[in-house]
Every structure is written in C-alpha cells, then in structure tokens.
Amino acid sequence: MIKYLGSKRLLAPSLAEIARRAGVASAADLFAGTTRVGQALRAAGIRVLSNDTAAYSQALGRAYIEADGSVDRARLSTLLDHLNALPGEPGYVTETFCERARYFMPENGMRIDAIRAEIDRIPLDAVERGLLLTSLLEAADRVDSTVGVQMAYLKRWAPRASNPLQLREPFAVPGPAGTPRMGDANRLAAELGDVELAYLDPPYNQHSYAGNYHVWETIVRNDAPDHYGVACKRLDVRERRSPYNSKTLAWDALADLVSSLTTPWLVVSFSNEGFHAPADVQALLEQRRHVAAVEIDAPRYVGARIGIHNPSGERVGRVSHLRNTELVFVCGPDRAAVEECVAGVLPVAV
Ligand SMILES: C[S@@+](CC[C@H](N)C(=O)[O-])C[C@H]1O[C@@H](n2cnc3c(N)ncnc32)[C@H](O)[C@@H]1O
Structure with missing residues (x-):
C-alpha cells in the first residue's frame, strides 16, 4: 500500500457505492x-x-485505470524479471536521493537508477510503460526512509530501507x-463532455x-532536475504550486471548478482540517445542485499516525488526535435521488 x-x-468503497446508486456509467476523478x-x-x-497534475499519478492511472485484459501479462512478468535482475548503476537517484539526501540506501538507489534507465531503452507501449513505472514506484516506496512524505527523510535509516528493492506486478x-x-x-472541467459524475478531492x-x-x-x-534544500526537491516544485495550496487562491479555484462542471453528479471530499468551512462548501454546491452531506470518521493522515519524530528518527511528541471527520458532499439532479444515494452509506470499518 503506497504511502x-x-x-x-478507506473511503473508496463508500464513494463507489454512492456512484453505483447514482446509476452513472462514467466518472472523472479530477x-x-x-x-x-x-x-x-x-x-x-x-x-x-483519472486526472492529476502529477506525472506519477498518470503512471499509476495507466496501471490501474487504463490497463485491461489486452495487457500481455506473461511479457510483463518477463520484463519485471529482467529488470529485477539488473545490477545497480549509479545515476541521479543515487547521487541526489542516497548520497546528498538519504531517502534510499545506495544499493537500492543504484538499482532504481539502473531500472529506470532500462525502462526508457525497452520498446513499450504507454500502458506497459505505466505498469513498469508503477511497479518501480511501489518498490521504491517499500524501501524508502521517510514517514510517508518526501519533504524530509529520517536521519537514522528506517528498518525497511535495508530490504532489497523488489519489483512486483501491479x-x-x-x-x-x-x-x-x-x-x-x-x-479539464469544461472538457468532460458526457461524463456523468465528477469526484473532487483537492x-x-x-x-x-x-x-x-x-x-x-x-x-x-527521469529528467534529472536541479534541486534545492536538504530535501533535494525539484526546482520546479516552487513554480508548479497549486492554487488549492494557497489560502488566498483556494476558494476561488474551487468556486471556478464547481461552476465550470456540467456533470449531473458531483461528489466532493472535504476535510474539517482545511482552509474552508464545511458550511461554505455546502452553500457553494447548493448554488447549483441538491446536496447531501455524509460525515465519515476516519484516521488522520499517515504522518499523524506515524507520530512526530526528530531528525534522528526518535519519537518526540504526541499527535493531538488520530482521527478526524471526513465529509463527503453528494450533489445530484434532484433531492430524492441524492437522498437515495447517501441513505445508509456509513463509514467503512477502519
Ligand atoms: C487529496 S490528494 C487526492 C488523493 C486521492 N483522492 C487519493 O485517494 O489518492 C489531492 C491531489 O490533487 C493533486 N492536485 C493538486 N492541484 C491540482 C490541480 N490544480 N489539478 C489537478 N490535480 C491537482 C495533487 O497532486 C494530489 O494528488
């Protein structure tokens, strides 16, 4: 399970049940x-x-949203065996994420470099490429030395970091x-054509x-970017800031998105720990559609569950709370249909 x-x-089964009851045949996860x-x-x-600004999400999308029965799984398995057997070869990942920063042990970093370079040498279609990149991301995630976010790495290696990197088939x-x-x-919002449901989780x-x-x-x-700071973040992280991360821009971005969407159904995830008040979001959605809200008690983000650590990887503080309330707003063409969709949709057991 990728961090x-x-x-x-944990919410996904409830969201799928809502979409199933709405009776839609198509959806956009924006x-x-x-x-x-x-x-x-x-x-x-x-x-x-399936849409996101991140290239890694598109790779995951090729593997989990696009790949279907036409994938030659025997060939995929042979390719994964080939990549798993490659000897390490130092490159950008080793130098940047193992020597300068310490996200991976060098043995694993060299294997990531070798595998990534080989993926670009093998003739692959877009789905095969996405499957191999997904396999590499998931393998890297299993041996990293972070608490689930890459704005820092642990000063003392996480125990899993010494496991050998192993590609598995998605x-x-x-x-x-x-x-x-x-x-x-x-x-993308204005180009959804006849898509029937949009799911928003900004x-x-x-x-x-x-x-x-x-x-x-x-x-x-695989573009060997210039980087900055101890975390060795790509320089373009500074330029590619999402308006949804800005307290001053986020509301207008959300309002603009909601007003451009023409899908009959809209489902919006919302956390009570964010910039906006739930009542404001509900009022925004009500301007266009009938709305019902489902409250779901959920575990907090992975970092909170793992705890607060100092740079040596020792637990130093207590996280104030481990659960929060996730809200899901369901908006549809008429009140009865919306109520039908959310009736009895209870929190998934967590
Ligand atoms: C809360 S996360 C979504 C989590 C997702 N529902 C899941 O289950 O993994 C928000 C996502 O929005 C993406 N994002 C940020 N700004 C965006 C934008 N303007 N358009 C599309 N995606 C954006 C981020 O890269 C991030 O993956």
Whole structure:
C-alpha cells in the first residue's frame, strides 16, 4: 500500500457505492493521486477518467485505470524479471536521493537508477510503460526512509530501507478500461463532455503534493532536475504550486471548478482540517445542485499516525488526535435521488 497523504483508500468503497446508486456509467476523478477512488469506481463497472497534475499519478492511472485484459501479462512478468535482475548503476537517484539526501540506501538507489534507465531503452507501449513505472514506484516506496512524505527523510535509516528493492506486478483492476490524464482539474472541467459524475478531492491546505512527492515525480519524469534544500526537491516544485495550496487562491479555484462542471453528479471530499468551512462548501454546491452531506470518521493522515519524530528518527511528541471527520458532499439532479444515494452509506470499518 503506497504511502500518500490524503489517500481515500478507506473511503473508496463508500464513494463507489454512492456512484453505483447514482446509476452513472462514467466518472472523472479530477484529483486522482494514488487512483484509489478511480480503482473502486472502475471495479463497480464505471468508466473512469483519472486526472492529476502529477506525472506519477498518470503512471499509476495507466496501471490501474487504463490497463485491461489486452495487457500481455506473461511479457510483463518477463520484463519485471529482467529488470529485477539488473545490477545497480549509479545515476541521479543515487547521487541526489542516497548520497546528498538519504531517502534510499545506495544499493537500492543504484538499482532504481539502473531500472529506470532500462525502462526508457525497452520498446513499450504507454500502458506497459505505466505498469513498469508503477511497479518501480511501489518498490521504491517499500524501501524508502521517510514517514510517508518526501519533504524530509529520517536521519537514522528506517528498518525497511535495508530490504532489497523488489519489483512486483501491479494487480489487475477489474472493470472497464478508463483514461488517465495529466493536467489541471480546472482546465479539464469544461472538457468532460458526457461524463456523468465528477469526484473532487483537492488538496485542502498549504502542503503541496509536488513538494511532498517530488522523489516519485523525478523517478517517473527521469529528467534529472536541479534541486534545492536538504530535501533535494525539484526546482520546479516552487513554480508548479497549486492554487488549492494557497489560502488566498483556494476558494476561488474551487468556486471556478464547481461552476465550470456540467456533470449531473458531483461528489466532493472535504476535510474539517482545511482552509474552508464545511458550511461554505455546502452553500457553494447548493448554488447549483441538491446536496447531501455524509460525515465519515476516519484516521488522520499517515504522518499523524506515524507520530512526530526528530531528525534522528526518535519519537518526540504526541499527535493531538488520530482521527478526524471526513465529509463527503453528494450533489445530484434532484433531492430524492441524492437522498437515495447517501441513505445508509456509513463509514467503512477502519
Ligand atoms: C487529496 S490528494 C487526492 C488523493 C486521492 N483522492 C487519493 O485517494 O489518492 C489531492 C491531489 O490533487 C493533486 N492536485 C493538486 N492541484 C491540482 C490541480 N490544480 N489539478 C489537478 N490535480 C491537482 C495533487 O497532486 C494530489 O494528488
């Protein structure tokens, strides 16, 4: 299970149930991140358009939203065996993320470099490439030395960091093949055509995903970017700031997005720990549609659960609370249909 702040892994079954009751055949997950929600929608028989500004999310989308029965899994398995057997070869990851910073042990960093370079040498179609990149990201995530965000690494190696990097085949998600996209949700909103449901899960505070997951972005892009600071973040993290991470821009971005969407159904995830008050979001959505809100008690983000650590990796503080309330707003064409969708949709057991 890949470590990702704000992953809706636990909410995904409830969201898929809401979409199933809405009776939609297509949905757009406009801030897809790990693609967990898109996976659940797809498994419920819904055709998914999966979008995010991050290149790593698009790679995950190729593996989990687009890949279907036409993938030659025997060839994929042979390719993974080949990549797993490659000897390490020092490159950008080793130098930047193992020697300058310490996200991976050098043995694993050299293998990431060798595998990443080889992926670009093998003739692959877009889905195969996405499957191999996803396998590499997930393997790297299993041996990293972070607490789940890449704005820092532990001073003392995490025990898992000494495990050898091992590529595994990404699982096959059942359901219709969808489409991964990489771009700004607000731009895409007006181009959704006849998509019936949009799911919105934007960042809700100042913590930038581009900064928190820069190592994955660099592994996928393989563009050896200039970097800054002890965390060795890509320089373009500073330029690619999302309006959703800015207290002054986030509200207008959300309002603009909601007003451009023409999908009959809109489902919005919302945390009570973000910039906006739930009542304001509800009022915004009510301007356009009938709205119902479902409150879901959920564990807090991965960092809170892991605890507060000093740079030596020792636990130093107590996290104030480990659970928060996640709100899901469901907006649809008429009140009865919306109420039908949310009736009895209870928190998933967590
Ligand atoms: C809360 S996370 C989504 C988590 C996702 N639902 C999951 O289950 O993994 C927010 C996502 O929005 C993406 N993002 C930020 N600004 C964006 C924008 N303007 N357009 C599209 N995606 C954006 C981030 O890269 C991040 O993956």
